[in-house]
Amino acid sequence: MSANSRRVVVGVSGSPGSLQALRCAVEQARALGATLLPVIAWEPPGGDSPARPYPRYVTDEWADAAEARLLTAFDEGLGGPPTGIPTEPHIVRGRAGPVLVAFADRPGDLLVIGRGRPRLTLRAEHGPVARHCVTRATCPVITVPPAALAAYVGPLRRANPRPRWWAARG
DSSP, X not given: OOGGGOEEEEEOOSSHHHHHHHHHXXXXXXXXXXXXXXXXXXXXXXXOOTTSXXXXXXXXXXXXXXXXXXXXXXXXXXXXXXXXXOBOOEEEESOHHHHHHHHSOSTTOEEEEEOOOOOHHHHHHTOOHHHHHHHHOSSOEEEEOOOHHHHHHHHHHHHOOSOHHHHHTO
């Protein structure tokens, strides 16, 4: 296997955990001399169902929104697209876990995913993406926790959802 065939696949959603995963994946791609494949998976609101076909112009809008989220993630996580490493971004319609496992299917691939705090509503409906990838991927998987600051933002936002000046307005 040549060095050029190595790939680092990273799941990107814009969450704090995925931004950390993106940073880690860039470091791994540089160290391995690999190609970086940032992948953002998207689904229509309420999920994909053959019983509910969506018009093409609507799905195109959702795909464009996913692409914008990917570009925003590059800006927020890295300050722009990475330089010095080959990068092949992918915007794919589908559930994140299966899409990422399908992309990281070659020998020598490395899958990097963010690991966020579990949310009961999402777990009941979809299951955590990290668990899906770790149990089904055929390549090594690195799970990256969100930055320490992200652990403080959630509780603060729930404890005080509005700024103090808002309550003073009456």
